[in-house]
Amino acid sequence: MPDQNRRIWKFGDGINTDDILPGKYAPFMVGEEKFQSYAFAHLRPEFAAQVKPGDLLVGGRNWGLGSSREYAPKALKKLQIGGIIAKSFARIHYRNLLNLGIPVFESEDVPELLNEGDNVTFDLGTGVIIRGAEQFQLRPAPEFLQEALKEGSILAYYKKYQRFPGESYD
Amino acid sequence: MNAKLPDLRGLTLSERILSVKSGKRVEAGDLAVVPVDQAMVVDSIAPDVIRIIEEDLGGVIQRPECVSFVIDHVSPASNIEVAKAQKEAREYARARGINLFDVGRGICHQVLMEEGLARPGWVILGSDSHSTTYGAVCAFGTGMGATDIALAAASGKTWLKVPETLRVNLHGERQGNVAAKDIALEIIRRITADGATYAALEYHGAETFTKSERMTIANLAVEAGAKVGLVVPGGENFSEYDVPDWLFADKDANYSKQVDIDLNSLKPVVAAPFEVDNVFPVESYQGTKVDQVFIGTCTNGRLDDLHIAADILKGRRVAETTRLLIIPASSQVLEAAVADGTFATLLAAGAIFGTPGCGPCMGRHMGVLAPGEVCVSTSNRNFIGRMGSPDAKIFLASPAVAAATALAGEIALPESELVYA
Numbered sequence: 333m334p335d336q337n338r339r340i341w342k343f344g345d346g347i348n349t350d351d352i353l354p355g356k357y358a359p360f361m362v363g364e365e366k367f368q369s370y371a372f373a374h375l376r377p378e379f380a381a382q383v384k385p386g387d388l389l390v391g392g393r394n395w396g397l398g399s400s401r402e403y404a405p406k407a408l409k410k411l412q413i414g415g416i417i418a419k420s421f422a423r424i425h426y427r428n429l430l431n432l433g434i435p436v437f438e439s440e441d442v443p444e445l446l447n448e449g450d451n452v453t454f455d456l457g458t459g460v461i462i463r464g465a466e467q468f469q470l471r472p473a474p475e476f477l478q479e480a481l482k483e484g485s486i487l488a489y490y491k492k493y494q495r496f497p498g499e500s501y502d
Numbered sequence: 503m504n505a506k507l508p509d510l511r512g513l514t515l516s517e518r519i520l521s522v523k524s525g526k527r528v529e530a531g532d533l534a535v536v537p538v539d540q541a542m543v544v545d546s547i548a549p550d551v552i553r554i555i556e557e558d559l560g561g562v563i564q565r566p567e568c569v570s571f572v573i574d575h576v577s578p579a580s581n582i583e584v585a586k587a588q589k590e591a592r593e594y595a596r597a598r599g600i601n602l603f604d605v606g607r608g609i610c611h612q613v614l615m616e617e618g619l620a621r622p623g624w625v626i627l628g629s630d631s632h633s634t635t636y637g638a639v640c641a642f643g644t645g646m647g648a649t650d651i652a653l654a655a656a657s658g659k660t661w662l663k664v665p666e667t668l669r670v671n672l673h674g675e676r677q678g679n680v681a682a683k684d685i686a687l688e689i690i691r692r693i694t695a696d697g698a699t700y701a702a703l704e705y706h707g708a709e710t711f712t713k714s715e716r717m718t719i720a721n722l723a724v725e726a727g728a729k730v731g732l733v734v735p736g737g738e739n740f741s742e743y744d745v746p747d748w749l750f751a752d753k754d755a756n757y758s759k760q761v762d763i764d765l766n767s768l769k770p771v772v773a774a775p776f777e778v779d780n781v782f783p784v785e786s787y788q789g790t791k792v793d794q795v796f797i798g799t800c801t802n803g804r805l806d807d808l809h810i811a812a813d814i815l816k817g818r819r820v821a822e823t824t825r826l827l828i829i830p831a832s833s834q835v836l837e838a839a840v841a842d843g844t845f846a847t848l849l850a851a852g853a854i855f856g857t858p859g860c861g862p863c864m865g866r867h868m869g870v871l872a873p874g875e876v877c878v879s880t881s882n883r884n885f886i887g888r889m890g891s892p893d894a895k896i897f898l899a900s901p902a903v904a905a906a907t908a909l910a911g912e913i914a915l916p917e918s919e920l921v922y923a
């Protein structure tokens with residue numbers, strides 16, 4: 333995934349799992365192949381067609397509240413988004429994102445500083461976002477998650493090593 | 503064993519459990535990898551869990567005795583799809599040596615408690631959000647999705663972000679007909695529906711509560727957004743369990759917040775549609791016509807709940823305009839209610855009984871609501887459409903208020919003072 337030319341897609345507070353993927357577009361309703369094309373179908377109808385691999389989603393408080401449906405973040409995974417930066421995440425959704433290998437960052441201030449349509453450079457390892465001459469630092473993901481994300485997801489990591497990343501740096 | 507315990511000074515109950523289980527001191531915000539004592543899977547999630555174990559995780563199940571399948575959410579099956587999923591779960595459990603609790607045995611959380619598969623200091627993951635119920639015996643019980651549960655089954659472990667702890671202090675004595683359900687709803691009203699997101703709730707002052715009452719309180723922890731709801735262990739009602747000597751709330755523990763509840767001032771309440779934190783004294787809705795009363799679920803479908811209902815309904819009749827549906831939380835509850843005459847009392851009063859299981863709690867079968875109908879339920883969620891039509895209304899209440907309502911045909915308070923065990 334290229335570090336450069338990532339677009340910022342900006343959302344507000346309380347984006348729920350129905351916003352991310354409305355229930356009627358669940359894979360068992362529209363098929364495994366194309367359900368991702370309905371991501372944000374109600375909120376941002378242009379999103380699925382225009383989003384590019386590596387683009388970053390920025391949200392406010394309580395991102396992902398609502399249902400535990402794993403297919404909502406799975407749609408974003410299929411669209412190869414580069415990560416989600418939000419002020420806070422709903423708990424079950426947060427785990428679903430990590431299990432699928434979508435990088436997530438919690439930050440109070442960075443979501444305020446980024447704008448819709450910004451073109452940025454992003455380094456997942458260091459958590460640094462560069463916009464023109466400006467630089468924003470995200471708290472890098474814990475080592476545990478970075479290791480898992482290197483393999484693609486926690487599931488993929490476990491498949492390869494037969495243990496969780498946390499067990500490797502005691 | 504104790505010699506190897508990590509330094510636990512100044513830790514909350516949830517931090518203590520996760521520290522001991524992970525073998526090193528962890529505090530709020532840390533990540534811990536811990537062994538899982540039970541991974542519980544309900545019927546509707548079982549096919550996903552099986553697929554992930556078989557397709558992604560090489561078919562490995564670390565310790566089958568630490569995995570339980572419970573056929574409870576639509577039980578017995580209501581249609582062919584459900585029947586197929588349950589058949590798959592049943593056959594897989596038998597083939598792999600997984601604990602299987604089949605149709606009629608009861609609701610997952612109740613069954614695990616009865617089977618001794620939830621114990622103080624254990625870590626229990628359930629594919630159902632009300633897995634916080636295990637906090638009643640101070641087990642770290644929490645809900646997770648299919649991938650996490652499958653990973654736990656395959657690896658015998660899980661990873662957790664250690665939550666902050668919000669301490670709830672119950673003071674004084676409850677008066678009149680105030681039930682554990684009223685206390686639990688009051689706690690949610692105070693904290694709000696997302697006030698404990700990511701956090702552990704730690705309940706102090708419930709030492710004299712029965713196991714069933716503690717289960718009601720811990721069950722509802724998730725309705726405040728909590729990851730886990732731990733009741734401080736100890737007291738007479740804990741005598742059936744060995745409580746490890748490291749499992750106590752440290753005086754110096756760090757709490758992110760404290761909430762004080764004065765039990766003396768509480769009244770029986772309802773959670774009005776459509777949020778669980780929309781809590782008011784029963785009086786505010788007294789007289790509201792009710793089409794269906796449902797006594798059951800993992801929140802309030804136990805023997806003591808049926809006893810309270812029988813006390814109110816003994817020798818009387820449910821209102822003609824109201825259906826009283828009772829679904830015992832487990833086969834043991836049903837058998838005990840038959841043995842001590844409670845079942846006969848309730849039948850004579852006009853109650854309809856269903857197979858032990860979840861029943862209409864999430865609107866899939868056995869008591870689904872029509873548009874415009876009003877239901878008083880002893881369950882834990884009153885969301886739009888939860889029990890059927892999105893145009894139906896659900897009020898959550900204690901079994902006492904539910905039974906009094908069934909008698910009156912409208913939301914009502916019990917006429918006389920009840921005796922809580």
Ligand code: SF4
Pocket residue numbers: 575609610611630632799800801859860863864881882
């Ligand atoms: S009774 Fe209701 S809340 Fe409890 S496990 Fe069943 S569906 Fe969930």
